[in-house]
Amino acid sequence: MKSPAASSSIEDYVKVIYSFTEWQDKPISSTQLAQRLGVANSSVSEMVRKLKDLGLVDHKPYSAVTLTEAGRGLALTVVRRHRLIETFLVEELGYAWDEVHDEAELLEHAVSETFVDRLAAKLGHPTRDPHGDPIPDADGALELPAARLLSELDEGHHGSITRISDDDPELLRYLSREGIDVDTHVEVGPRKPFSGALQVLVSTADGGAGHPAELGEQALHALWVADDTPHEGCTLA
Amino acid sequence: MKSPAASSSIEDYVKVIYSFTEWQDKPISSTQLAQRLGVANSSVSEMVRKLKDLGLVDHKPYSAVTLTEAGRGLALTVVRRHRLIETFLVEELGYAWDEVHDEAELLEHAVSETFVDRLAAKLGHPTRDPHGDPIPDADGALELPAARLLSELDEGHHGSITRISDDDPELLRYLSREGIDVDTHVEVGPRKPFSGALQVLVSTADGGAGHPAELGEQALHALWVADDTPHEGCTLA
DNA sequence: CAATAGATTTCGGTCCACCTAAAATAAGCC
DNA sequence: GGCTTATTTTAGGTGGACCGAAATCTATTG
Numbered sequence: 001m002k003s004p005a006a007s008s009s010i011e012d013y014v015k016v017i018y019s020f021t022e023w024q025d026k027p028i029s030s031t032q033l034a035q036r037l038g039v040a041n042s043s044v045s046e047m048v049r050k051l052k053d054l055g056l057v058d059h060k061p062y063s064a065v066t067l068t069e070a071g072r073g074l075a076l077t078v079v080r081r082h083r084l085i086e087t088f089l090v091e092e093l094g095y096a097w098d099e100v101h102d103e104a105e106l107l108e109h110a111v112s113e114t115f116v117d118r119l120a121a122k123l124g125h126p127t128r129d130p131h132g133d134p135i136p137d138a139d140g141a142l143e144l145p146a147a148r149l150l151s152e153l154d155e156g157h158h159g160s161i162t163r164i165s166d167d168d169p170e171l172l173r174y175l176s177r178e179g180i181d182v183d184t185h186v187e188v189g190p191r192k193p194f195s196g197a198l199q200v201l202v203s204t205a206d207g208g209a210g211h212p213a214e215l216g217e218q219a220l221h222a223l224w225v226a227d228d229t230p231h232e233g234c235t236l237a
Numbered sequence: 238m239k240s241p242a243a244s245s246s247i248e249d250y251v252k253v254i255y256s257f258t259e260w261q262d263k264p265i266s267s268t269q270l271a272q273r274l275g276v277a278n279s280s281v282s283e284m285v286r287k288l289k290d291l292g293l294v295d296h297k298p299y300s301a302v303t304l305t306e307a308g309r310g311l312a313l314t315v316v317r318r319h320r321l322i323e324t325f326l327v328e329e330l331g332y333a334w335d336e337v338h339d340e341a342e343l344l345e346h347a348v349s350e351t352f353v354d355r356l357a358a359k360l361g362h363p364t365r366d367p368h369g370d371p372i373p374d375a376d377g378a379l380e381l382p383a384a385r386l387l388s389e390l391d392e393g394h395h396g397s398i399t400r401i402s403d404d405d406p407e408l409l410r411y412l413s414r415e416g417i418d419v420d421t422h423v424e425v426g427p428r429k430p431f432s433g434a435l436q437v438l439v440s441t442a443d444g445g446a447g448h449p450a451e452l453g454e455q456a457l458h459a460l461w462v463a464d465d466t467p468h469e470g471c472t473l474a
Numbered sequence: 475c476a477a478t479a480g481a482t483t484t485c486g487g488t489c490c491a492c493c494t495a496a497a498a499t500a501a502g503c504c
Numbered sequence: 505g506g507c508t509t510a511t512t513t514t515a516g517g518t519g520g521a522c523c524g525a526a527a528t529c530t531a532t533t534g
Contacts, residue, residue, distance in 0.1 A: 050490095
């Protein structure tokens with residue numbers, strides 16, 4: 001049940017490969033992998049060969065990389081560790097949203113399975129981390145909420161934020177200042193003529209009249225909105 | 238104030254060098270260092286040269302290794318991390334005494350200064366870890382309790398256990414079964430004729446009549462007793 | 475005081491993950 | 505179909521930390 005123990009590089013590779021397809025289907029290319037890991041393309045080539053030898057990925061030369069079942073299993077344990085640690089940092093140690101990612105990145109390679117299980121128990125077996133990402137359970141099962149990228153929604157749609165990509169701490173701080181958090185309710189407004197920025201109506205927690213926020217491309221691709229209301233529901237009532 | 242960030246090997250080396258002299262004065266030799274780190278002597282030689290170049294140790298060829306001020310400073314931060322993590326594992330995650338050492342060993346190299354500070358705050362800035370070892374504060378100051386090795390005490394002495402070496406989990410489990418913990422009060426009894434084992438009277442927590450335990454060489458060198466009562470105190474009262 | 479046993483260091487050599495530069499391949503375009 | 509461009513792989517090389525074997529030093533001790 002337990003493989004020989006992957007190096008932390010190996011864990012990072014499968015984690016990134018997994019994450020890339022968590023919210024969309026296209027598999028990751030070498031170059032994208034290299035960018036996300038911050039290493040040279042050549043390093044990825046070598047490492048992918050090793051991962052293939054280990055049976056963690058499928059790969060034909062010059063094409064995209066996908067996880068095998070074993071690879072996906074490993075990735076899920078890494079992701080579970082990462083997200084539980086993030087949750088712990090926010091809930092127990094008072095970290096802010098935008099501070100947790102890097103810390104978790106390091107810790108996730110240093111904790112034992114026992115640690116993770118006990119941490120999960122202490123936190124009450126949470127199913128989402130502070131950014132709304134689902135936390136796989138100990139068996140690797142996870143529930144992906146149905147959600148769409150904010151950038152794909154048309155004017156008039158509304159729903160609550162389900163997930164916020166934690167790639168860029170700077171963006172997280174901006175969103176924080178605009179009052180946008182996981183579970184915040186938003187309504188999509190009009191596109192600004194040339195800037196491409198989108199107006200969004202952000203509801204206050206108490207249900208009062210929302211205030212507007214302007215979101216650029218970067219933000220639109222980092223926010224996911226739950227598919228709760230195809231609008232009819234409201235119109236009919 | 239912060240050096241470039243030592244590798245985890247470097248941290249391990251200075252930690253072991255420091256620990257060796259924490260409760261006695263003789264400096265550590267290459268071979269002892271190699272044994273405690275589980276590496277070959279030749280590896281130690283090389284690494285000590287590097288540590289010397291980094292200004293962390295003093296070392297003349299063919300003699301013992303000692304820490305410089307900088308080295309001691311680094312060692313203290315590592316020891317602080319280690320002991321705070323052990324405390325956390327026991328108090329917050331329900332680890333047993335004998336389980337924490339290895340886990341802390343890994344984690345201590347993966348946590349940031351911020352993490353350590355927040356953890357310390359959450360735990361209420363403890364000054365001793367679960368084995369009774371002193372936890373240095375953020376500035377590297379620590380209070381070493383006056384204590385003597387149980388093996389050095391004569392029959393009739395008594396006092397409370399201040400520190401229990403956590404080198405051997407097996408021993409920790411034995412002591413646990415015998416009801417010996419940090420702060421347990423003990424009285425030194427007679428040596429058993431040939432076995433060399435020592436009889437010790439272990440007080441129960443509520444002050445009731447103690448029960449005897451037999452401790453061999455290994456245990457006698459792992460237990461430290463506070464210097465609280467040179468016996469007169471009691472006789473005079 | 476010379477011989478030797480034990481500790482320590484030096485000397486090649488390994489493995490891992492990374493790099494740059496150069497070569498090979500795939501894909502788009504005229 | 506052939507050319508160019510962009511992606512991907514190979515080749516050769518680095519630094520960190522480790523190893524075993526061989527050389528060297530220290531310290532004893534006869």
